[in-house]
Amino acid sequence: MKQVIIGFTTDGPTDIRFLESIIQRTFEDIAFECDGDVMVLPLQYIEREPGSFIEMVQTCAYKAIIDYSIMVLCIHTDAEAANDHRAFEFKITPAFESVQQSEEDVCKNLVAVVPVRMTEAWLLADKDLLKAEIGTSKSDNDLKIHRAPETFADPKAAIEEAIRIARADLPARRRHQLPIAELYQPIGQKIQLEKLERLAAYQKFKEAVRQAYRKLNYLHEEHETAIR
Numbered sequence: 001m002k003q004v005i006i007g008f009t010t011d012g013p014t015d016i017r018f019l020e021s022i023i024q025r026t027f028e029d030i031a032f033e034c035d036g037d038v039m040v041l042p043l044q045y046i047e048r049e050p051g052s053f054i055e056m057v058q059t060c061a062y063k064a065i066i067d068y069s070i071m072v073l074c075i076h077t078d079a080e081a082a083n084d085h086r087a088f089e090f091k092i093t094p095a096f097e098s099v100q101q102s103e104e105d106v107c108k109n110l111v112a113v114v115p116v117r118m119t120e121a122w123l124l125a126d127k128d129l130l131k132a133e134i135g136t137s138k139s140d141n142d143l144k145i146h147r148a149p150e151t152f153a154d155p156k157a158a159i160e161e162a163i164r165i166a167r168a169d170l171p172a173r174r175r176h177q178l179p180i181a182e183l184y185q186p187i188g189q190k191i192q193l194e195k196l197e198r199l200a201a202y203q204k205f206k207e208a209v210r211q212a213y214r215k216l217n218y219l220h221e222e223h224e225t226a227i228r
Contacts (some may be wrong), residue, residue, distance in 0.1 A: 001037045002218055007044045007107070008072035009060050011077055014181055015119050018044060018188035022122070022196070023074050023113065029193055030209050032223040034218040044068045053077070055097035060107035072212045076113040080083050082102075084114045084201060109215045111208045116201045120180075122159070124149035126195040135184050136166035151197055156180065196210075 007094035008023050010016050031038040046060045046068070057075055064070035075095070079087040092112045102110055115121050123130060127140055140146040143162040152158045163178050181198050196202040 001039050002034070002214075003039045003041055003099065004031075004216065004218070005041050005044065005069060005071045006062045006074065007046050007060070007068055007072070008074040008113075009046045009048055009056075009076065010093045011119075014184050017181075017184035018119055018123065018184075019076055019113065020045070020192075021185075021188040022191070023207055024063075026206055026209055027072075030213060031218075033210070034213055038218055044070060046070075046073075051189060052100050053091045054095045058098055058106070059111075061099045061102070061108070061110070062104060064107035065105050070107050072111060074110045074113050075130050076119075078118040079114050079116045079201070080118065082116065084116055084204070087114050088112070089191070093199060109212050113205050114201060116150040116199070117152060117155055118157055118176070121152060122191075122196060122199065122202065123148045123159060123183065124152065124155055124206055125199055126187075126191045127169055129187060129191055129195075130162070130183070131166070133186055134166045134178060143157060149221070150201065152155045 004027065006023065008019065010019055017208055020043055023152055024040065027040045031040055044064075046063055048056050049059050060075070064073045067190070076093070077087060077091055081087070091098060095110070096110050099106055120172065124145060127145055131138070131143070131158075136143070143165050145158055145162050149155065160180050163180065167178065170177065197206070210219060
């Protein structure tokens with residue numbers, strides 16, 4: 001059986017809790033399109049070191065090979081905008097190009113994970129799940145989360161406000177504040193990938209995963225087309 005060892009790095013610690021499961025399950029999902037059986041081993045997290053974005057990616061790509069024998073390295077950064085154009089133009093593309101040009105022993109099979117605005121927009125992809133984790137039966141309108149996830153200028157603030165609204169009517173003894181940090185891991189583990197596929201940023205990530213499998217020679221055009 002073929003195996004794939006995947007590494008990932010994220011903007012911050014809360015992103016790890018959400019994205020680890022998303023990345024793992026997406027690679028497992030696309031593995032069914034590959035030629036033969038592919039085992040996706042547990043992800044390896046690579047901690048970032050200080051420096052520019054390009055320097056950080058270079059260092060992670062080096063550590064990926066030297067420390068973990070990683071075959072595919074996922075790099076997360078938030079777009080922090082209404083689209084991912086600037087994130088790719090000024091961060092992802094120059095950083096990935098620098099790794100491709102490196103003469104060192106580095107992982108050159110790179111995958112970008114770039115949520116529009118920020119990772120929290122992906123938490124809003126399944127609002128029923130979000131409400132279940134918050135513990136509320138209030139409507140999307142009541143919670144002010146009725147818009148499309150990628151249209152929120154600050155999705156993290158939107159979720160925090162939804163939590164506040166959801167708990168405002170509870171008896172005082174039950175009205176303790178639910179930290180948003182407690183939502184990342186359970187939602188990351190439970191959210192259906194089909195819900196995320198409604199988001200353009202996730203679709204781009206999923207196609208990048210396919211491209212990573214192609215570079216490993218695990219996925220070929222004919223077989224991919226037949227599966228789809």
